[in-house]
Amino acid sequence: MDFDYIIVGLGLAGIAFVEELKKHNKSFLVFDDSSQNSSLVAGGMYNPVVLKRFTPVWNAHEQLEMAIPFYQKLEKKFRIKLDHKLDIYRIFKSIEEQNNWFVACDKKLLHDYMIPELIYNSNKNIRAPFGMGKLTGTGRIDVKNLVKHYKKTLMEEGLLKKEKFYYDEMKSYDEYVDYKAIRAKRIVFCEGFGLKKNPFFNELPMKEVKGELITIHAPDLNIDYLIKSAVFMMPLGDNLYKVGATFNWNDKTKDPTKDGKEELELKLSSVINCKYKIVEHTAGIRPTIKDRRPILGLHPKNKKLAIFNGLGTRGVMIAPLMARKLYQHIENNMELDKEIAIDRFQK
Ligand SMILES: Cc1cc2nc3c(=O)[nH]c(=O)nc-3n(C[C@H](O)[C@H](O)[C@H](O)COP(=O)(O)OP(=O)(O)OC[C@H]3O[C@@H](n4cnc5c(N)ncnc54)[C@H](O)[C@@H]3O)c2cc1C
Numbered sequence: 001m002d003f004d005y006i007i008v009g010l011g012l013a014g015i016a017f018v019e020e021l022k023k024h025n026k027s028f029l030v031f032d033d034s035s036q037n038s039s040l041v042a043g044g045m046y047n048p049v050v051l052k053r054f055t056p057v058w059n060a061h062e063q064l065e066m067a068i069p070f071y072q073k074l075e076k077k078f079r080i081k082l083d084h085k086l087d088i089y090r091i092f093k094s095i096e097e098q099n100n101w102f103v104a105c106d107k108k109l110l111h112d113y114m115i116p117e118l119i120y121n122s123n124k125n126i127r128a129p130f131g132m133g134k135l136t137g138t139g140r141i142d143v144k145n146l147v148k149h150y151k152k153t154l155m156e157e158g159l160l161k162k163e164k165f166y167y168d169e170m171k172s173y174d175e176y177v178d179y180k181a182i183r184a185k186r187i188v189f190c191e192g193f194g195l196k197k198n199p200f201f202n203e204l205p206m207k208e209v210k211g212e213l214i215t216i217h218a219p220d221l222n223i224d225y226l227i228k229s230a231v232f233m234m235p236l237g238d239n240l241y242k243v244g245a246t247f248n249w250n251d252k253t254k255d256p257t258k259d260g261k262e263e264l265e266l267k268l269s270s271v272i273n274c275k276y277k278i279v280e281h282t283a284g285i286r287p288t289i290k291d292r293r294p295i296l297g298l299h300p301k302n303k304k305l306a307i308f309n310g311l312g313t314r315g316v317m318i319a320p321l322m323a324r325k326l327y328q329h330i331e332n333n334m335e336l337d338k339e340i341a342i343d344r345f346q347k
Contacts, residue, residue, distance in 0.1 A: 002183045003027045008165045009190035011039035012143065012315040013308045015150050016323035017188055019070070024327070029182060030154055033164035036192040037254060039315065041213060041284040043234060043242055044141040046316045048113055051090050051135075051228045054104035058293070061109060063317040064137070070320035071141055078149040085139040089119065091229035091271065092130035101133040113137045125221050125274040128229075138226065140234050141316045167199050177304050186330065188306045193285040200299055201307050204345060205290035209313070210251045212260030212283040213244030216268075218276035230267035240279065243268055256281040288312040296326045297342030306330055307342060 005021055007014050010032040021028050046067065048060030057063075068083065075082045092098050098118060105116035113135050121128035154160035171178045176185055193208050195201055219239045227233040234242040246260045261281055268276075289295050289310035299305040308326050311318050328334040338344055 003029050004185050006179060006184045006187045007190060009192060010151060011192050012319040013190035013311055016319035017190060017308055020323045020327040030160045031163060031165040036194050038192050038284040038286055039143050039147050041282040042143045043232060043244055044143045044316055047088055047138045049110060049135060054100055056109040063321050066321045067317050074146060080145055080149060082142050082146055083139060086226045088135040088138045088226040088228055089132040091128045091132050094130060098130060125272055127271055127273055172302055172304055186304050186306060188308055190308045192287040195309050200305050204295060207288050207290050209286045209288050210248040210283060211245035211286055212256055213242055214261060214264050214278050215240055215242050215280035216276040217279050218274060220274040229271045231264060254284050256283045286313055294318055294322050294340050295342055296322060296336055296340050300346055
């Protein structure tokens with residue numbers, strides 16, 4: 001046998017699964033053709049609170065407990081900064097929202113993160129007449145930098161092929177699969193929106209959502225925290241801020257659009273009150289499943305094929321924990337929770 005695993009896709013899902021394989025001394029080869037870029041464009045924010053309704057994000061605590069050490073370990077390995085810890089300031093739209101904030105602050109799972117105080121805005125370039133609520137324990141992972149370093153290292157180790165995986169060139173036998181001249185015990189597909197082209201799994205109900213982001217240069221803004229209002233605004237340093245993101249369920253391309261940019265600029269004008277210049281405009285497709293949960297597991301008819309997808313809008317927090325669950329399921333037969341298992345969609 002050449003490898004224990006072939007991995008298709010090296011975004012957040014692929015990286016998290018490869019880390020599991022390394023931990024357990026399994027051999028692997030990765031294929032990535034750069035056809036999708038969700039992880040490369042992601043804002044990278046992690047935040048355990050749904051900021052529309054002030055409710056906890058699904059399983060957030062458990063996810064964060066694993067995610068933060070996961071990125072810290074990679075920071076050490078690559079000697080780069082990945083985890084930028086940043087408070088989030090949620091701008092209130094009304095007195096009612098202020099009240100809702102204080103009610104939510106007392107709730108279990110939320111009071112560790114939500115500060116029960118009304119923050120008055122003193123920055124003349126931010127529009128917040130009703131004040132803001134502050135969240136701690138939040139931040140931004142530099143996912144693009146992570147993917148870049150991860151790819152470089154795997155290339156140097158001879159463990160990454162920067163090429164498309166052709167599904168029809170795979171042959172499956174009782175104990176292994178052959179792909180071209182390579183033999184492996186299993187294949188794990190971590191393809192993001194690329195799933196749509198995968199003949200083994202493309203019947204799963206993916207409801208992908210395109211997102212666009214702009215990066216602005218705004219020397220007069222002077223904020224060192226994340227702002228959530230009509231849009232998110234994340235400080236990147238050097239007076240640069242990432243602003244986003246849009247949600248578009250119809251456009252299936254990953255090209256930035258004029259409409260997306262206009263929407264972001266319009267929303268941004270309701271949040272800030274100073275001059276800025278757009279220096280970058282990006283877009284990608286969030287791999288989201290119909291019920292907004294990840295999707296993991298083995299193919300019902302071919303146990304040598306597995307799927308790791310559906311990271312949706314929160315890949316940063318979810319990926320490490322899901323990778324561990326999938327690994328334990330494949331190698332140790334540990335049952336997957338019903339809400340994330342592939343068989344929830346099988347009739
Ligand atoms: C605009 C935007 C903003 C976002 N902001 C955040 C955020 O702030 N916080 C957060 O947690 N999440 C955010 N997300 C979501 C996050 O990006 C995703 O959850 C996550 O990146 C998905 O990772 P993935 O590995 O499943 O998919 P991807 O990153 O898309 O990776 C899939 C990989 O598979 C490869 N591939 C596919 N098919 C093949 C094939 N046949 N052969 C070879 N390679 C193949 C692709 O090239 C790609 O590299 C955002 C997403 C977008 C689009």
